[in-house]
Amino acid sequence: MSHDDSTPDTGASTSARPDATSSRSTRPAPVARRGGGTLAVTLLLSLVAIGGGGYVGWRQWQHEQGSAADSADLRALKQTVNGLETAATASESERNLLRQRLGDADQVNRSLREELLSQAERTRNLEDAVAKLSEKTLSGHDAMLLDETESLLRMAKERYELFHDAQGALTAYGLADQTLAAVNDGAFSGLRQSIGAEREALAKSQPAGLDAALSALTGLRASMQELPLKPLDAPEAGDTTGSWSRIVGALNNVVKVQRTNGAPLSVADARFARELASIDLAQAQAALLASDRDAYAAALKRADEGIAAQFDVNAPVVKHAREQLATLMTQQPSTPVQLGAALNELRNLRAVHSLKPASSASAGAKS
Numbered sequence: 001m002s003h004d005d006s007t008p009d010t011g012a013s014t015s016a017r018p019d020a021t022s023s024r025s026t027r028p029a030p031v032a033r034r035g036g037g038t039l040a041v042t043l044l045l046s047l048v049a050i051g052g053g054g055y056v057g058w059r060q061w062q063h064e065q066g067s068a069a070d071s072a073d074l075r076a077l078k079q080t081v082n083g084l085e086t087a088a089t090a091s092e093s094e095r096n097l098l099r100q101r102l103g104d105a106d107q108v109n110r111s112l113r114e115e116l117l118s119q120a121e122r123t124r125n126l127e128d129a130v131a132k133l134s135e136k137t138l139s140g141h142d143a144m145l146l147d148e149t150e151s152l153l154r155m156a157k158e159r160y161e162l163f164h165d166a167q168g169a170l171t172a173y174g175l176a177d178q179t180l181a182a183v184n185d186g187a188f189s190g191l192r193q194s195i196g197a198e199r200e201a202l203a204k205s206q207p208a209g210l211d212a213a214l215s216a217l218t219g220l221r222a223s224m225q226e227l228p229l230k231p232l233d234a235p236e237a238g239d240t241t242g243s244w245s246r247i248v249g250a251l252n253n254v255v256k257v258q259r260t261n262g263a264p265l266s267v268a269d270a271r272f273a274r275e276l277a278s279i280d281l282a283q284a285q286a287a288l289l290a291s292d293r294d295a296y297a298a299a300l301k302r303a304d305e306g307i308a309a310q311f312d313v314n315a316p317v318v319k320h321a322r323e324q325l326a327t328l329m330t331q332q333p334s335t336p337v338q339l340g341a342a343l344n345e346l347r348n349l350r351a352v353h354s355l356k357p358a359s360s361a362s363a364g365a366k367s
Contacts, residue, residue: 145183146350152176153195153343160339164290166202169339173199176342187353194342201337213288213331216324220303221281223321224274228312273310277303284328300329 156172159165177195180188280303287295304325311318 149179157339
């Protein structure tokens with residue numbers, strides 16, 4: 001624009017040079033100042049335009065960079081969203097698969113429950129069958145063994161109560177235990193403990209020195225033949241110097257008493273006294289074997305009284321025999337044992353066991 005304006009001014013100056021010369025001569029300084037100001041303004045405007053263009057370009061470049069970053073972020077966000085959608089789709093498919101599996105598991109559990117109920121029913125039927133089979137077995141082999149066991153227990157009880165035969169009762173209890181061990185039914189296994197308890201009580205009821213006491217009684221019976229009797233013609237104490245003793249002595253010289261069979265009186269009395277003492281000792285042995293405390297004590301007492309009455313108590317052998325009898329009296333047989341608990345338990349078990357199949361059948365009918 002400054003160059004276009006200067007061109008017409010040149011033509012004007014050519015047409016009127018004298019005036020221009022006069023004007024230049026008169027005002028040179030303002031013209032020069034006008035051209036320099038225009039150039040400065042022009043430069044300033046150019047710089048402003050260049051700065052504005054640069055600023056606009058820089059802003060446009062920043063905008064493009066921001067747009068590119070936003071596009072990259074948008075693409076990354078789209079990829080993330082696509083990944084989330086894919087994951088959500090996979091989760092949904094897995095959820096559907098799990099739901100399907102849970103449904104299958106529910107069906108399997110339902111079928112297993114039905115099978116379990118059917119197995120329980122089968123088990124109940126098997127139990128009924130086993131109970132019936134047990135009843136049949138009990139009615140055959142086991143019933144025979146139980147009858148034998150009951151008979152042995154009853155025989156042991158009666159033998160002990162009637163004859164006080166503890167050894168025989170122990171033998172019968174041992175046979176009963178062996179017979180019961182052959183029973184196949186486990187319901188009677190606890191009965192063997194009761195039988196063992198009564199066997200132990202019977203064994204403890206027998207005195208510890210039974211054999212020694214029997215041997216002592218046997219020795220006393222054998223020694224009866226050696227015990228001296230009391231002297232038949234010996235004067236009684238206090239009557240040796242009296243008048244009555246003199247009369248008896250005088251009569252003895254006149255009257256003689258003898259047995260018709262010719263045996264001396266002392267020999268017959270000795271045999272009779274020894275037999276009586278032996279019988280009492282034999283009864284004591286029998287009572288000891290029968291565990292009869294009263295009969296044992298009474299027999300020993302009779303034997304001691306017979307020895308004291310018929311034999312010479314001052315003789316050493318008689319004193320020794322009486323000491324043995326006194327020792328035997330202190331060794332009384334033990335208290336009798338109450339038997340029958342095992343027998344009652346066996347009868348109760350057999351009664352309950354015979355009712356068991358009927359009760360189980362009624363329970364099955366109710367169910």
